[in-house]
Amino acid sequence: MPDLSYVVTTSRRSDPELVARARRWAERLGVRFVARADRSLSRLCREEGVEAGLTVTPVRVGLVIPAEGVEYFYHPSMARTRISNLRDGKGDPMVTAMALQPGDSVLDCTLGRASDAIVAAWVVGAGGRVVGYEADPLIAALTIEGLASYEIEGAGVQEAMRxxxxxxxxxxxxxxxxxxxxxxxxxxxxxFHEPVNDSQAMQPLRRLGVHRPIPAKAFEEARRVARRRVVVKQRAGARATEPPVAEIVSGSGSSVQYVVLE
Ligand SMILES: C[S@@+](CC[C@H](N)C(=O)[O-])C[C@H]1O[C@@H](n2cnc3c(N)ncnc32)[C@H](O)[C@@H]1O
Known part of the structure; x- marks a missing residue:
């Protein structure tokens, strides 16, 4: 997260159990817990000298940056819709680019909300394996918690998350x-360096996540670690990356593409 200062608190209405949960989040993330004391989040942030508050409520845990009108909380984004498309035989460009099969193993190097990882986990099934790494500690903690506890309908979706x-x-x-x-x-x-126009839903994640470009040496390591292929999601029309590209699969809209590295 690009140098964002925050504290952990509860919703205005709270009880000892919620306070205990918020304290555990604060400890896990190594940040301060502060009592909400019926303050608005703007006032709380002003008085505590921070930009944001991670708010633990009975329904969810979310980060609010009051001055920017930004709220980030875990949800699996388009994973359920994509899985239902796959079930209906409509395919999924990421799955095509990966040539993914039941039983495969996938390493997701930029986990985010794990929407892509959930789709991959659904395809590879219980006999396969999906491992994901997220660099930002807060996004990682919320995704780890969300994957373990988020309840969602749709055959096999929740199981894939778990x-x-x-x-x-x-x-x-x-x-x-x-x-x-x-x-x-x-x-x-x-x-992407330049966000795609229709990705409003990505805005809070973009605000919090790590933007350092992936260096060429990481792609080289990935080619060594991958038995079959390395796949990189890019903005459509982006210039070919190093190392050389073997194949390009267009995304479902025209705004993204999946690049398969040789
Ligand atoms: C575009 S988002 C990924 C979205 C993800 N594919 C999904 O389905 O939710 C990029 C994510 O990668 C993370 N990230 C960036 N560089 C990273 C790195 N070197 N290692 C691990 N995670 C990284 C960012 O913090 C951000 O959460």
């Missing part, structure tokens, strides 16, 4: 420690 092995970590540091050919597919979905 199977993902999600961790906090920078893939640039993690990849060199992995053995050759240890995953069938290694996947990257870094933030």
């Amino acid at each position: 199977r993902i092995d999600a961790m906090q970590g920078d893939c640039v540091e993690v990849l060199p420690a992995l053995a050759d050919d240890s995953f069938d597919v290694v996947y990257f979905d870094p933030f």
Whole structure:
């Protein structure tokens, strides 16, 4: 997260159980817990000298940046719709680019909300494996918690969420420690330099997430770690990356493409 200061608090209406949960979040994230004391979040942030408040409520845990009108909380984004498309035989460009099959293993190097990882976990099934790394500690904690507890309808979607092995970590540091050919597919979905127009839903994640470009050496490590292929999601029409590109699969809209590295 680009230098954002925040504290952990509860909703205005709270009880000892909620306070205890908020204190546990504060401890887990290594930030201060402050009592809400019936303050608006703007006032609380002003008085506590921070930009944002992670608010633990009976229904969810979310980060609010009052001055920017930004709220971030965990949800699986388009995963359920994409899975239902796959079930209806309509396909999914990411799955096509990965040539994903039941039983495969996938390493997601830029986990975010794990929407892509959930789709991958649904396709590979209980016999496969999806491991994901998210560099930002707060996004990682909310995604890890969300994957373990978010309740969602749709055949096999919640089960797919529960199977993902999600961790906090920078893939640039993690990849060199992995053995050759240890995953069938290694996947990257870094933030686009210029966001696509229709990605309003991505705005809060963009505000919080890590924007450092993935260095060429990480893609080289990924090719060593991937048994079958490395797939990178890009803005459509983006210039070919190094190392050389073997195939490009267009996304469902025309705004993104999936690049398969040789
Ligand atoms: C565009 S989002 C990924 C969205 C994700 N594919 C999904 O389905 O929700 C990029 C994410 O990668 C994270 N990230 C960026 N660089 C990273 C790195 N080197 N290692 C791990 N995560 C990284 C960002 O913090 C952000 O959450």
